[in-house]
Amino acid sequence: MAITIEGSEVAKHCTRDSCWVVIHGKVWDVTNFLDEHPGGVGLILKCAGRNATNSYETVHNPELVGEMLPAECCVGAIKPGDLAEQDLANEDILGNGQATAASSPPLTSLINIGDFEKVAEKCLSAAGWAYYSSGAEGEISLDDTRRIFNKISLRPRIMRNVESISTSINILGHTSSLPLYISPTGLGRYAHKEAETILSSVAGDEGIIYMMPTSPSQSHDAIFSARISKDQPLFFQLYSSRDRSKAKALVQKVESLGASAIFVTVDSPVLGRRERDDRVKVAAGEQATQAGVAKSSATGLLNPTLIWEDLKWLKGVTRLPIVLKGVQTVEDAILAHRHGVQGIVLSNHGGRSLDTAQAPMLTLLEIRKYAPYLLSPTIRQGFQVFIDGGIRRGTDIIKALALGASAVGVGRPFLYSLTAEYGKAGARRLVQMLRTELETSMALIGAVEVTDLAPEMVNSERAESEVSRRVKL
């Protein structure tokens, strides 16, 4: 039976050395989690010894605390009536944006994806903008994704009848009206309070697939309920908890809610060091992130103990297709195929994990050079290769597909499209921009179907000169 704890007792635990908070009537000891909190230690400490439900709900989904913290961190239930008053106002948590939605340009004046980014920079709070736009450390990997795409040029074919273009493809057995899906991103609340439910329904309206994150701002149930029909596929991104019973419960829950595939994130066993996040925290009088490997191992979302052998266990707890998100070398692409997963995402977490990790496009070129069989029509029936990071143009999609990717993921632009209270209309306009660019570029390159996009339509030789000659197969 839960122990009842008086408010006066909770109030004593208000320091870095002993930090308790009340969330939805339960008292949690979050002392060991402080350094790992992505929003910074300071934010939790502001709520220490108090009722933190409002702060927590402003950013996180209701189930997260129970899923992420070990059960023993729940020290009891608050005595009914105690600490009823709420803690921080929403602005203290999300920060104030520098521009109001009213001063933002009308949606119809935005012409390309880059325009959304400019609006987002003005509308998001300093913390929100840093969290969304930053990469790890020197942001070399963040910038490199675009640099490599721009090193690849197109070789259009002429005199083909391109009057009617079809952009539709099959992703893991599901039809998608575009060869792209919405990549999972945490803390959607900075952009819009209903970020994930909007993306879920926009994906349905546009006939594309949304991959929801392990830790969205809204509940998993709400995101599944926001689908336009029960048949609408939704993918689930999994940070596989080191506590297998928790990981199993989560996977089986989303499977029962209707998830169509599990994408296990494998590029972030620990948190990458994002210095811009730290600078915002320091400017607000908080401490920079202290979370090192040891802290990440202790508790929380990430699991530094995840290894290849765990895939056998995961396959045993779900019937859903499993895809590894965050493969960064041809060696690991081969291993993933040997381990019988249904696909891989070539990704370096949008440049947010290991800085100077090579661009996902270089990994694709590495696969083309050393293990081209992984991209063959026969293999792709049971093993699809996806790619994300820096996809901003229809021509980027063409380059990725011509070189063998089955589809691409788009992350940050969808967050930006929700800002300035554009919400659903913003996200739909973004999809329409990409659709128009892709259709136009396919016509101009001489491809009427996605399957017409072939390697010879791309000159990737300048990028290929950067492919590693030192792989170990």
Ligand SMILES: Cc1cc2nc3c(=O)[nH]c(=O)nc-3n(C[C@H](O)[C@H](O)[C@H](O)COP(=O)(O)O)c2cc1C
């Ligand atoms: C703000 C933000 C949060 C993210 N959160 C997650 C996450 O929770 N899980 C995950 O697997 N990837 C996460 N990612 C990585 C994206 O899924 C994706 O790999 C990356 O954003 C693609 O690059 P792009 O933003 O340039 O399109 C996040 C990326 C951003 C920008």
